[in-house]
Amino acid sequence: MITEPILQLSGVARDFFDGKTQRRVLQKIDLAISPGEFTIVAGPSGSGKTTLLTIMGLILKPSEGDVFIRSEKVTGYPESKMASIRLQHYGFVFQLAELLPALSVFDNVVVANGIQGKSISSALKKKAKDLLESFGLQNMFHAKPLQLSGGEKQRVAIARALINDPTVLLCDEPTSALDAESSTIVMDSLKRLSQDNTRGIIMVTHDPRVFPYADRLIKLENGAIASDSKSSS
Amino acid sequence: MRSLVALKILLHDKATTIGSLIGVIAIVFLVGQQLSVLFGLFSYMSVLVDHSGADIWICTKNTVNINSTGLLPVSYVDRVSALPEVDWAEPLLFGSGTFKTTNDNFEAVQIVGLRTPKLVPGPWRFYAGSQNSLLEYEAATVERLDFNKFGDIKLNEFYEINDTRVRIAAITQSIKGFSGRLVFTNLAKAKEILKTTPGRCKAILLKLKTSAEPEAALERIKKLLPKAEVLATSELSRKTRSYYVVNTGMGGSFGFSTMVGAFIGIIIITLTMYTAVLQRQKDFAVLRALGARKIDIVVIVLVQSLIIAVIGIFIGFFLLALFLNGTHDSALPTYFPRWMSPLLAVFTLALCVCGSLLAMRKAISVEPASIFR
Ligand SMILES: Nc1ncnc2c1ncn2[C@@H]1O[C@H](COP(=O)(O)OP(=O)(O)O)[C@@H](O)[C@H]1O
Ligand SMILES: [Mg+2]
Helix, strand or coil: CCCCCCEEEEEEEEEEEECCEEEEEEEEEEEEECCCCEEEEECCCCCCHHHHHHHHCCCCCCCEEEEEECCEECCCCCHHHHHHHHHHHEEEECCCCCCCCCCCHHHHHHHHHHCCCCCCCHHHHHHHHHHHHHCCCCCCCCCCHHHCCHHHHHHHHHHHHHCCCCCEEEEECCCCCCCHHHHHHHHHHHHHHHCCCCCEEEEEECCHHHHHHCCEEEEEECCEEEEEEECCC | CHHHHHHHHHHHCHHHHHHHHHHHHHHHHHHHHHHHHHHHHHHHHCHHHHCCCCCEEEEECCCCCCCCCCCEECHHHHHHHCCCCEEEEEEEEEEEEEEECCCCCEEEEEEEEECCCCCCCCCCCEEECCHHHHHCCCEEEEEHHHHHHHCCCCCCCEEEECCEEEEEEEEECCCCCCCCEEEEEEHHHHHHHHCCCCCEECEEEEEECCCCCHHHHHHHHHHHCCCEEEEEHHHHHHHHHHHHHHHHCHHHHHHHHHHHHHHHHHHHHHHHHHHHHHHCHHHHHHHHHHCCCHHHHHHHHHHHHHHHHHHHHHHHHHHHHHHHHHHCCCCCCCCCCCCHHHHHHHHHHHHHHHHCHHHHHHHHHCCHHHHHC
16 A cells, blocks of 8 residues: 655755855755654764754755645745644654753643643643653653653653654654663654554664664765665564 | 743743843832932922812912912902802912021021911921911921921920011921921911011912802903912912923933933843843744744743733832832922822833843744754
C-alpha cells in the first residue's frame, strides 16, 4: 500500500549570509516522510541537520523550494498561519528540554494549547495527566522544571510535544545532553511512539549509537543527502 | 492561559517584577505628592472663598484674584439684602498685618474681619474656643500650626498686631492661608488693625434663598451694582487659582517636577521590563516554536505591564494616602482633589504600557529558530 506522505520537501535549499558572503548550507533537497516511520537524520556537525529540521518544522524559511504538509503547500504562508500549523501538526523536542522555568511540569505540557488565547479543556488536562503518567512522571505534576533531572525534563518535553497528537514529531539531538540510561528511556519512548501509523518521527543526531532505532536513516554531508536507507525490519 | 503564563513569569522573576513595581509606585507617589502640594498651595489662595458658604461674591470691578481686590462701599450690603432672592449678605474685610511674637519679632498674618453676629466665613476648625469667642471686642484667633513661630501663645492673653491690641480668644486648627496664616477677628477690630477707610469693606458675601434661581439672581445683582464685580463663588475660586498658576510660574515649576517624577518612573519600568524579557528570551522562542503568534507574545508582555500597573497603582495610592494623612495637620500644603485620582491612575497605566513597548519589541523579535542553536 502506498500511503500519502505526511511531509514533503521539494527542491528545498537554504542560504546563509555569514558576514559578506552568501553560503549555501542546504543543497536542493527532495524528501518525503511517510507516516509510521522513525527517520533519523545523521551527519557530522555543521552538515545542515538543524537547518533541515527547522525548515521541516516551518520555523526557518527555505531560500528555494517548497514544503508540503499532506500535499498542502505551506511555503509563503504568513507567520501567524505558520504558528497555527506548528501548534496543530507539529511536536518539537529540543536538545535541551527548554521547559519554561516559571511553569509547573503540568502547565509546561498544556501551555501551547492555551497560548493563542484559548482555555485548557478538561479533556486536554486528562490527556496531559495520562501522558505524564505514561512517562513515569505521575508524582511530578506540580514540580518546577528546576527540580527535575535532565532525563525527567526531556520526558516532560516529549509529553509536551505529544499533547496535540502531532502529525510530525521533530527532535533535534534529544539525547545528546543525557546519560546513557536516560538516553535509552527517551529512545525507547520515541520508538514506541513511532509505531503509531498516523505519525512520523524525524530525529536529528550525530550519535551513531542510536542508529539501530531508525526505520530510515538519512545521512547528510555538506548540506546534501549522502545516503538514504530503510532498514529491512 | 496567556494571562496565566504572563502572571507566572512575573511571579517567577521576582527581582525584575519588584523593580518594575517600584517604577510604578514611584510614578504614583512622586507625581501624586507633587500634585497634592501644588493643589495645596492653590487651595491656600482661595481658602476664604472656598469656605465661605456663600453663593455669590461681590468685589471691586475687574477682580481676577481675591487676594488683590480693592475697597467697596459697605452700603452695598443693604442694597443687595433688599432683593427678594437674597437670604443674607455680609461684608468682609481682610488684609495683611504683622503679629508681634513673644520672642519680640514679627510674623506676617492675614487679618480676616467678620461682621457680628453672623461671622461668615468664620473659622471652620477649632483647636480651642469657638466661633462665639469672636463676638467680643478685641477677640481674635491664631492658628495652632503657627505656635512654634509665634512663641508662647496663651489663650485669653493680649498680643499686638500692627500695634493694635488683640486678645487671643480661640485657636484654629489647620486653617492654612497663602501669605501668612489667617487671624480671624470681628469687623470692628479688623478695621482698627488694617486702618480701613470708614464705610468700606473688601468684599460682600451673599447667600441666595433656596427658592432663587442662581443664574437670574447673579444677573440681577450685576445690573444692580454695575460698578462692582459680581461673581459666583466657584468662578472667583477658579479665577484666583488660575491667576497664580499663570502669573507665578508655580504651575510650570510643579509641572516640571511632576514630569521628572513620571520620567524617572517610566525609565525604571522600561529598563526592568526590558531586562525581564532579555532574561526570558529563550522562553519566548520556545513559545513561538510551539505555536505562539507574535500577537500572543505581545499579549503576554502587555498583560504583564497591566498586572504591574494595577498592583503598583494600588500600593502607590496607599502610600499617597498615608502621606496626605500625615501632612493634613502639618504646615506642608497638601490637598488632593478627588477627581485627580482616576486621572493619575489612568496616566500611570498609560505610562506602564509605554514602558513595556521596548520589552514588547524585544520579545517579538526573538526568533524561534534561536532555540536550535
Ligand atoms: N542563522 C545562521 N546564520 C548563518 N549561518 C548559519 C545559521 N544557522 C546555521 N548556519 C550555518 O549552517 C551550517 C549548518 O548548520 P546546522 O544546520 O546547525 O548544522 P548541524 O545541525 O548539522 O550541526 C553551519 O555551517 C552553520 O554555521
Ligand atoms: Mg544541530
